[in-house]
Amino acid sequence: MDRFELISRLKQSSSEKIVLLVLDGLGGLPRNNKTELETARIPNLDKLAETSETGMMVPILHGITPGSGPGHLSLFGYDPLRYIIGRGILSALGVKFPVRQGDLAARVNFATIDEHGNVTDRRAGRIKDETNRKMCELLREIEIDGVQFFIETEKEHRAALIFRGKEFSDQLSETDPQRTGVAPLSVRPLDDREATQATASMLNDFLQKVKEKLKAEHPANMILLRGWALHTAIPTFEEIFGLNACAIAGYPMYRGLASLVGMDVVEVTSGVEPQFEKLAELWGKYDFYFVHVKYTDSAGEDGNFERKVSVIEEVDKNIGKILDLKPDVLAITADHSTPAEYKAHSWHPVPLLLKSRWSRHSHGIRFGETDLSRGTLGIINSLDLMPLVMAHSGRLAKFGA
Amino acid sequence: MDRFELISRLKQSSSEKIVLLVLDGLGGLPRNNKTELETARIPNLDKLAETSETGMMVPILHGITPGSGPGHLSLFGYDPLRYIIGRGILSALGVKFPVRQGDLAARVNFATIDEHGNVTDRRAGRIKDETNRKMCELLREIEIDGVQFFIETEKEHRAALIFRGKEFSDQLSETDPQRTGVAPLSVRPLDDREATQATASMLNDFLQKVKEKLKAEHPANMILLRGWALHTAIPTFEEIFGLNACAIAGYPMYRGLASLVGMDVVEVTSGVEPQFEKLAELWGKYDFYFVHVKYTDSAGEDGNFERKVSVIEEVDKNIGKILDLKPDVLAITADHSTPAEYKAHSWHPVPLLLKSRWSRHSHGIRFGETDLSRGTLGIINSLDLMPLVMAHSGRLAKFGA
Numbered sequence: 001m002d003r004f005e006l007i008s009r010l011k012q013s014s015s016e017k018i019v020l021l022v023l024d025g026l027g028g029l030p031r032n033n034k035t036e037l038e039t040a041r042i043p044n045l046d047k048l049a050e051t052s053e054t055g056m057m058v059p060i061l062h063g064i065t066p067g068s069g070p071g072h073l074s075l076f077g078y079d080p081l082r083y084i085i086g087r088g089i090l091s092a093l094g095v096k097f098p099v100r101q102g103d104l105a106a107r108v109n110f111a112t113i114d115e116h117g118n119v120t121d122r123r124a125g126r127i128k129d130e131t132n133r134k135m136c137e138l139l140r141e142i143e144i145d146g147v148q149f150f151i152e153t154e155k156e157h158r159a160a161l162i163f164r165g166k167e168f169s170d171q172l173s174e175t176d177p178q179r180t181g182v183a184p185l186s187v188r189p190l191d192d193r194e195a196t197q198a199t200a201s202m203l204n205d206f207l208q209k210v211k212e213k214l215k216a217e218h219p220a221n222m223i224l225l226r227g228w229a230l231h232t233a234i235p236t237f238e239e240i241f242g243l244n245a246c247a248i249a250g251y252p253m254y255r256g257l258a259s260l261v262g263m264d265v266v267e268v269t270s271g272v273e274p275q276f277e278k279l280a281e282l283w284g285k286y287d288f289y290f291v292h293v294k295y296t297d298s299a300g301e302d303g304n305f306e307r308k309v310s311v312i313e314e315v316d317k318n319i320g321k322i323l324d325l326k327p328d329v330l331a332i333t334a335d336h337s338t339p340a341e342y343k344a345h346s347w348h349p350v351p352l353l354l355k356s357r358w359s360r361h362s363h364g365i366r367f368g369e370t371d372l373s374r375g376t377l378g379i380i381n382s383l384d385l386m387p388l389v390m391a392h393s394g395r396l397a398k399f400g401a
Numbered sequence: 402m403d404r405f406e407l408i409s410r411l412k413q414s415s416s417e418k419i420v421l422l423v424l425d426g427l428g429g430l431p432r433n434n435k436t437e438l439e440t441a442r443i444p445n446l447d448k449l450a451e452t453s454e455t456g457m458m459v460p461i462l463h464g465i466t467p468g469s470g471p472g473h474l475s476l477f478g479y480d481p482l483r484y485i486i487g488r489g490i491l492s493a494l495g496v497k498f499p500v501r502q503g504d505l506a507a508r509v510n511f512a513t514i515d516e517h518g519n520v521t522d523r524r525a526g527r528i529k530d531e532t533n534r535k536m537c538e539l540l541r542e543i544e545i546d547g548v549q550f551f552i553e554t555e556k557e558h559r560a561a562l563i564f565r566g567k568e569f570s571d572q573l574s575e576t577d578p579q580r581t582g583v584a585p586l587s588v589r590p591l592d593d594r595e596a597t598q599a600t601a602s603m604l605n606d607f608l609q610k611v612k613e614k615l616k617a618e619h620p621a622n623m624i625l626l627r628g629w630a631l632h633t634a635i636p637t638f639e640e641i642f643g644l645n646a647c648a649i650a651g652y653p654m655y656r657g658l659a660s661l662v663g664m665d666v667v668e669v670t671s672g673v674e675p676q677f678e679k680l681a682e683l684w685g686k687y688d689f690y691f692v693h694v695k696y697t698d699s700a701g702e703d704g705n706f707e708r709k710v711s712v713i714e715e716v717d718k719n720i721g722k723i724l725d726l727k728p729d730v731l732a733i734t735a736d737h738s739t740p741a742e743y744k745a746h747s748w749h750p751v752p753l754l755l756k757s758r759w760s761r762h763s764h765g766i767r768f769g770e771t772d773l774s775r776g777t778l779g780i781i782n783s784l785d786l787m788p789l790v791m792a793h794s795g796r797l798a799k800f801g802a
Contacts, residue, residue: 401491401628
């Protein structure tokens with residue numbers, strides 16, 4: 001019996017409310033012997049930790065650095081080694097495109113090429129959204145035999161591209177050469193299957209038409225394609241856990257991920273305060289609230305230790321807005337670490353605090369990486385979080401007599 | 402290679418003696434910041450912990466609350482997600498019925514129905530064991546074509562019912578309506594297989610005959626059936642671990658579980674002192690002694706924090722009776738948590754202490770949940786206990802050259 005079977009057999013209903021607060025990239029590395037989280041003054045979180053279950057979570061496997069997709073899927077209880085969501089699908093979901101089973105998606109960068117066809121700017125000077133929309137309009141005039149396609153503006157030079165109507169493959173090479181001075185690459189099939197060969201050939205024809213269509217434009221006179229992904233439907237969060245869930249997330253990727261598992265994605269301004277206030281506004285309407293704070297990760301990616309510390313302090317200062325709602329279960333954690341010292345996602349385990357009226361207490365544990373690894377839960381896998389959250393909210397019946 | 406294959410390949414003989422002391426439902430939740438175990442004065446266990454390996458164990462998976470069956474199977478080294486033992490089989494084992502592969506078993510409640518056939522008491526006024534035995538005698542007069550059946554008194558209104566002789570299915574609905582004022586339910590097949598349809602139909606005929614047979618009786622004039630379970634033989638404890646084992650347990654369920662894995666089940670009066678004395682009496686006759694203390698769990702189920710504390714203190718006071726025997730390996734742990742605050746089995750990890758001459762020491766660790774989660778073993782799965790116990794008793798050879 002696998003985890004999903006076990007949970008769907010044991011799950012039961014409850015009116016208890018769950019908040020999952022994800023501080024993206026929260027986990028850090030020490031500078032002057034203390035991580036970002038250990039440096040931050042967070043009296044409220046430290047106090048909360050004392051009466052909560054605490055621990056650290058390994059997002060995928062030890063040593064594996066998760067992208068945002070696998071990191072969140074694991075938090076949502078989906079084995080990220082079983083449910084592989086390609087970047088292209090995430091982009092499509094991010095622009096609210098209603099992806100269907102069998103769709104093939106890719107990320108688009110509008111780019112500039114010179115008269116020899118060589119890339120001079122991989123981002124077409126970060127064109128305005130308005131220009132992007134105009135280019136998409138133009139491209140929509142292209143026709144492909146037996147295939148429908150959709151191209152949707154994301155932001156600046158980025159768009160999402162979706163093909164529908166044939167049996168596709170996503171075992172394809174990308175066309176972004178990753179440097180300037182050379183021509184965009186053609187799409188190469190990465191395996192021998194007929195569908196792969198046919199898809200590559202269809203795409204190369206399509207790219208030829210794109211080049212023609214954009215010939216007279218500037219600076220966005222070509223597109224580069226990355227992140228090929230075929231969409232396979234996955235069971236929804238509600239099907240698996242019986243939870244009516246919403247996502248309070250400002251960024252397209254996380255909105256896309258939440259929508260992928262069937263959460264309601266609400267309109268909200270990105271930021272700790274507006275997002276926490278949106279939570280209060282929606283309180284009572286859902287069983288499960290996924291609140292995603294992006295700025296811990298952005299600061300980490302930028303290598304800005306101090307800014308990451310101050311985002312964490314801002315969360316601490318505002319945490320009362322969540323506690324005042326008296327959620328039955330509150331989990332505070334991350335999808336992965338983004339240590340400012342490392343300036344990128346990393347494989348290190350992430351902090352976890354889990355508070356309910358059934359949580360054991362973590363005497364003498366502060367909310368920081370070193371302490372948390374000695375917490376009541378020790379070091380678990382992120383996949384364990386959803387079963388724990390279900391149990392703490394009274395939603396899992398006893399297994400066996 | 403799975404765990405059992407690995408162990409049976411590496412196992413070797415030894416004369417060392419192992420005691421597994423299970424304090425049922427030992428794990429707790431804090432009241433005034435301390436769990437039952439942390440509240441109890443247990444100088445002997447605390448002292449023992451200092452020179453033992455210590456840790457916490459997750460019985461099944463994080464968040465999953467085990468019934469007694471899966472909880473014990475896991476302690477005995479059997480993956481409870483692979484070996485599923487139904488309640489009906491446990492009942493049959495509890496009355497010492499020699500269950501065979503292919504038998505179908507259910508739990509029986511004698512009940513009272515009125516002249517319209519509606520249930521007025523789901524427990525028939527908790528009839529005396531004597532009355533129960535008389536009713537069973539009566540029911541044994543029923544005949545079913547091609548099928549043998551056995552009904553055995555358990556206690557008060559409870560009995561065990563076993564069918565033998567055809568290919569049965571246990572994918573069946575229960576007949577207990579779980580409330581009064583309505584008729585007992587009929588048995589519905591829960592899948593489309595022929596065996597399931599045939600079993601349901603045989604059982605409904607049987608229930609019709611039961612109703613006829615008990616028509617003139619009162620208050621036990623009907624039976625309600627729950628916990629359908631088909632018995633699949635599982636490898637014995639001795640086959641897997643090469644251990645000649647006995648169970649010193651007073652309660653039917655645990656005696657049944659021990660017997661299921663092939664342990665000798667000895668006669669004993671329930672209680673810390675008599676059970677520990679029985680251990681001393683049997684000392685030397687077996688390799689492995691499973692001693693099961695029930696009252697920690699009962700106190701937890703009753704929500705009686707103080708009584709649970711005092712059972713734990715009673716164990717501490719008597720632990721010398723075990724230590725005096727100088728077992729080569731002593732493991733003290735639980736099958737699951739039953740926090741008095743929760744009044745039921747829970748999913749929380751359980752305490753573990755493992756003492757042998759090869760155990761590492763747990764400096765500064767007291768025998769309580771918060772401390773133990775920082776012990777030398779950290780937080781492991783209950784399935785890891787048997788391999789550890791085997792290793793500590795010199796029974797596992799090196800793996801590979």
